[in-house]
Amino acid sequence: MNTFWIILTGALVAASCGFLGCFLILRRMAMLGDAISHSILPGIVIAFLLSGSRDILPMLIGAAVVGLLTVFIVQLLSQNGVKADAAIGVTFTALFSVGVVLVSLYTAQVDLDLDCVLYGEIAYVPWDTWQWGGIDMGPRAAWGIGGVFLLSLLLVGLFFKQFKLCSFDPALAAAIGIPVVFFHYLLMTLVSFTTVAAFESVGAILVVAMLVVPSATAYLLTEKLHVMLFISMGVGVLCSVFGYLLASWMDSSIAGSMTAVSGLLFLLAFLFSPRHGMVIRMLARRRMRLGTN
Amino acid sequence: MNLLLALQDPNTQWVLMGCILLGTSSGILGCFAFLRGRSLVGDALAHAALPGVCMIFLLTGSKSIGLFLIGAGVAGLLASYSITAISRYSRIKEDTSLAIVLSVFFGIGIVLLTFIQHSASGNQSGLDKFLFGQAASLVKSDVVTIMIVASVLIGLTAILFKEFTLLSFDPGFGRGLGYPMGLLDGLLMLMLLMSVVIGLQAVGVVLVAAMLIAPAVTARYWTDKLSRMVVLSGVFGALSGVLGTLISTQQENLPTGPTIVLSATCFFVLSILFSPRRGVLARLFRFFKLRRKVLIEDVQQALYECLEEQAGSSRPGGVYLGIGSAELALKSGKSLSQVKSALAEMVRQKIVAERAKADGSSTWTFTPDGLKNSYLLVLNQRLWDLYHMNQNEYHHVHIDQSQEELAPQLTEEMLEKMLAQLEAYDLTPKLTEGTQAISRLYAREQGGLSL
Numbered sequence: 001m002n003t004f005w006i007i008l009t010g011a012l013v014a015a016s017c018g019f020l021g022c023f024l025i026l027r028r029m030a031m032l033g034d035a036i037s038h039s040i041l042p043g044i045v046i047a048f049l050l051s052g053s054r055d056i057l058p059m060l061i062g063a064a065v066v067g068l069l070t071v072f073i074v075q076l077l078s079q080n081g082v083k084a085d086a087a088i089g090v091t092f093t094a095l096f097s098v099g100v101v102l103v104s105l106y107t108a109q110v111d112l113d114l115d116c117v118l119y120g121e122i123a124y125v126p127w128d129t130w131q132w133g134g135i136d137m138g139p140r141a142a143w144g145i146g147g148v149f150l151l152s153l154l155l156v157g158l159f160f161k162q163f164k165l166c167s168f169d170p171a172l173a174a175a176i177g178i179p180v181v182f183f184h185y186l187l188m189t190l191v192s193f194t195t196v197a198a199f200e201s202v203g204a205i206l207v208v209a210m211l212v213v214p215s216a217t218a219y220l221l222t223e224k225l226h227v228m229l230f231i232s233m234g235v236g237v238l239c240s241v242f243g244y245l246l247a248s249w250m251d252s253s254i255a256g257s258m259t260a261v262s263g264l265l266f267l268l269a270f271l272f273s274p275r276h277g278m279v280i281r282m283l284a285r286r287r288m289r290l291g292t293n
Numbered sequence: 294m295n296l297l298l299a300l301q302d303p304n305t306q307w308v309l310m311g312c313i314l315l316g317t318s319s320g321i322l323g324c325f326a327f328l329r330g331r332s333l334v335g336d337a338l339a340h341a342a343l344p345g346v347c348m349i350f351l352l353t354g355s356k357s358i359g360l361f362l363i364g365a366g367v368a369g370l371l372a373s374y375s376i377t378a379i380s381r382y383s384r385i386k387e388d389t390s391l392a393i394v395l396s397v398f399f400g401i402g403i404v405l406l407t408f409i410q411h412s413a414s415g416n417q418s419g420l421d422k423f424l425f426g427q428a429a430s431l432v433k434s435d436v437v438t439i440m441i442v443a444s445v446l447i448g449l450t451a452i453l454f455k456e457f458t459l460l461s462f463d464p465g466f467g468r469g470l471g472y473p474m475g476l477l478d479g480l481l482m483l484m485l486l487m488s489v490v491i492g493l494q495a496v497g498v499v500l501v502a503a504m505l506i507a508p509a510v511t512a513r514y515w516t517d518k519l520s521r522m523v524v525l526s527g528v529f530g531a532l533s534g535v536l537g538t539l540i541s542t543q544q545e546n547l548p549t550g551p552t553i554v555l556s557a558t559c560f561f562v563l564s565i566l567f568s569p570r571r572g573v574l575a576r577l578f579r580f581f582k583l584r585r586k587v588l589i590e591d592v593q594q595a596l597y598e599c600l601e602e603q604a605g606s607s608r609p610g611g612v613y614l615g616i617g618s619a620e621l622a623l624k625s626g627k628s629l630s631q632v633k634s635a636l637a638e639m640v641r642q643k644i645v646a647e648r649a650k651a652d653g654s655s656t657w658t659f660t661p662d663g664l665k666n667s668y669l670l671v672l673n674q675r676l677w678d679l680y681h682m683n684q685n686e687y688h689h690v691h692i693d694q695s696q697e698e699l700a701p702q703l704t705e706e707m708l709e710k711m712l713a714q715l716e717a718y719d720l721t722p723k724l725t726e727g728t729q730a731i732s733r734l735y736a737r738e739q740g741g742l743s744l
Contacts, residue, residue, distance in 0.1 A: 025385075025386075028386055030388050030389040030391070031388045031392055034396075083327065083330060085330060085333045085388075086332040088332075088333065089332045089335075089336060089502060089507075093503035093507070093554050094558040094561075097500060097552075100548060101547065206396065206399070206400055208395070209399075212392040213393050216385055216389055216390075220383060246404075247404075251411045252408040253407035255400070255403070256400045256403030256407060257400075260401045263397030266397070270383055
């Protein structure tokens, strides 16, 4: 049963990250996702210190505030003439440092382990269960990430057309009256939510892997956004299953193994994707060369 | 007191020495990375170093920084090759490939790290210090390695400064001159990698990239010359290294990486606020100064135009009374308080003179000098208006619209043509010292102007 819960939580994390990641990489904001996943750390710690509990709601609020703050600062700096990549680099390292210093200073109060911040500990998920009306409802982490996943599905489903247009042609979207900036910040809020819900199980840094790698894999396999979303979520689930197997075989971090598996899946797509794969294209070129000779 | 004691400790001195050289070398190289738009590549290289370090430990079981350098170097090369390969051979963009490589390598590193920790060979403690850095864990031999590598990096940059400058600003031109730009780019990448690797133990995998970025961005705020920027960036890097290390020694359990990064960030924030040319405060100051100047000029022009109308309509020999502030506010479209403050400033500069009326209110007219000044101002303004109205006619004339004065940019005949056009539109400023109607305007008693 524990195995089931671990894999389910991992799959939920990977699927909800992969879902949002598609929009991130289409808008060329992969590194902004990376920045958010690092910089929400102080938000989590402050929410934790203020509320004194590990409840998901204060953490979500703290993370969303800091996540949006990150996006805002990056935008502000790039408007002031700092190159975009340098602005991202300065912002997230600074905020992440604040988080680490806070964790170090309040070690006694904060039940957060620095290692756990980095790569999480999904193996403990089944023991931290949610009691509701005296009934054991299963792990809290699974409910948390499940709820956030549902919220993303709902919001993106409602505004699918808008999100799609904003991803591919923000200028056109703005011209026909879609509030592009609003959807930008909405997406970033959802990314922050997902990151914080996922952070307990896969850690702040490996969230990036789940945000970017499955969606990039899907990007190599299809031309249609909705197909890409499904493939990305599917790849995420595969990562969870095989990552768990790899981790239990090697006796190592589950989150790390999930990432390693996602890297492997990406490599496969990179080499053998039917339309964009390197090997396939090489073969096609060779066939053409032989044909012309 | 505590700090002084810490400084006397020879080990701390070694560590500080290492951090200074570390900060200097990464600050210097960071400038080139920043200019090449490669700031985040350092981040990817640093994350990628983790599996390399773990592999070396698994293979040799030793924790010497020299060996780690090799492992991290190999992993970093692999990572930087993967980044280029992914964005070159597929339709994935550079930033996404950066994020993919960064996270996958780091994930593999975490797998290896936890594998090592769980297999408990006993000697593995301290390996996790690589995540956030612990400068205190540096021993003398590590520091010597760091110092040698950092010195080589700094020396190489000094020798190849010209070539790297070319690479940063115009690689195409460099290729045209016959420099091997691809080779230089690879060398720069390798040097970035080395500076990241020697920073790992002190600053940590997660944050070492900040040592490349923050000092360079900070230095950019203070100068527009690359040579100065490189020196400044090195200094900022060294300062943050020292400051961060000292702060971290003051508190147990505080990793060095975040304190160094926060020191660097402090320099950055201070520079954003206070740097003389690009700083926020300096720019705000310039903005308000300009706004003030424009306000005064607007009011001055409004006064001139009001006087012009009055002079045109008033009876010959009538008394010229000046203009009230309410009328000026209406004419210029500014608020009454703005007009009053502008008038006060102009009185101080002796451009206008105030004339008290019997009912206690005041009116304003120009002083002789002020009139001369305003005539030029209004003429310039109307020439600009004319230029903008008839831009089609003047499109062949090279005009720098950011300049304030139009007349000096025109040739003699151009100016004459425009003046004639002004006359045709009845826009020639009518109040001058020389004209018959005006020469009688000066009233001596109050320094003002009357008709």
